[in-house]
Amino acid sequence: MKALAAVRPRSICSLPPQSLPKSQNLRSQRFRIKEPQSEIQAKQEKKGGVMDEVFLNLFRKKMVEEVGWDSGKPGYDGLIEVANRLMLKSPTNSHTKEAAVRILRSLFPPMLLQLYKLLIAPIQGGKVAAIMVARVTAITCEWLMGPCTVNSVDLPDGTSWNSGVFVEKCKYLEQSKCVGICVNTCKLPTQAFMKDYMGVPLVMEPNFSDYSCQQFKFGILPPLPEDDATLKEPCLDICPNATRRREFTRNINVQQCPKA
Numbered sequence: 001m002k003a004l005a006a007v008r009p010r011s012i013c014s015l016p017p018q019s020l021p022k023s024q025n026l027r028s029q030r031f032r033i034k035e036p037q038s039e040i041q042a043k044q045e046k047k048g049g050v051m052d053e054v055f056l057n058l059f060r061k062k063m064v065e066e067v068g069w070d071s072g073k074p075g076y077d078g079l080i081e082v083a084n085r086l087m088l089k090s091p092t093n094s095h096t097k098e099a100a101v102r103i104l105r106s107l108f109p110p111m112l113l114q115l116y117k118l119l120i121a122p123i124q125g126g127k128v129a130a131i132m133v134a135r136v137t138a139i140t141c142e143w144l145m146g147p148c149t150v151n152s153v154d155l156p157d158g159t160s161w162n163s164g165v166f167v168e169k170c171k172y173l174e175q176s177k178c179v180g181i182c183v184n185t186c187k188l189p190t191q192a193f194m195k196d197y198m199g200v201p202l203v204m205e206p207n208f209s210d211y212s213c214q215q216f217k218f219g220i221l222p223p224l225p226e227d228d229a230t231l232k233e234p235c236l237d238i239c240p241n242a243t244r245r246r247e248f249t250r251n252i253n254v255q256q257c258p259k260a
Contacts, residue, residue: 052143059144062106066099080175083185093184100189105197113197121199129200130163130219137216138165145213146171153217167213174211177238179257182206183230191222208233233257 071081090096138148153164203222
């Protein structure tokens with residue numbers, strides 16, 4: 001028996017890697033070939049981040065040109081500081097809104113806006129333009145607002161269009177922590193820009209309780225200022241400006257955001 005044990009070949013597990021059967025080597029090679037796919041996927045996912053950075057830098061550049069001042073902070077934090085400076089610089093809310101509209105206009109070639117309003121906006125009573133803008137907004141504005149989805153909205157005439165955009169949690173509102181910044185640098189200017197320069201009515205309904213923009217409704221006219229509940233919103237508890245006002249006035253119950 002000892003002699004048989006001495007001549008018995010070693011098990012496959014004990015063989016060196018170069019002595020493995022060809023079938024096992026092939027399986028190992030196939031496994032190794034799959035590894036670069038993860039790198040390709042990572043690069044593809046990174047493209048979204050690169051484009052987000054491009055959009056952020058372009059928007060911030062235009063805002064800095066309007067304000068005449070830039071923050072020392074990088075990225076999104078710096079953008080919010082520039083937006084806050086825009087509010088502080090403007091003597092009235094109307095001036096802030098007009099400045100924000102100019103920023104939005106500067107992001108587009110003038111001829112593109114004119115052609116869209118002239119040629120696209122009238123098609124099917126505005127339906128085509130509203131649906132197109134909703135999809136473009138959901139695709140290109142996540143860097144600013146966060147995850148977006150296109151959904152259906154009910155029009156006053158009883159019909160429904162897939163011209164809505166729902167924002168799960170608005171990053172711009174959450175980071176700015178200010179009703180006034182949301183209303184005067186985003187909601188009102190965007191509504192005015194879409195209607196006046198692209199021919200697409202829009203109403204935006206931000207939710208200040210959970211920082212979500214409940215709904216973008218392209219194709220629907222916004223309410224008159226006196227009927228817009230958003231303009232009657234109180235200051236947010238987390239708003240740094242509201243905190244300073246409370247400390248100065250010793251009034252805890254601020255009934256309405258003075259910047260809205």
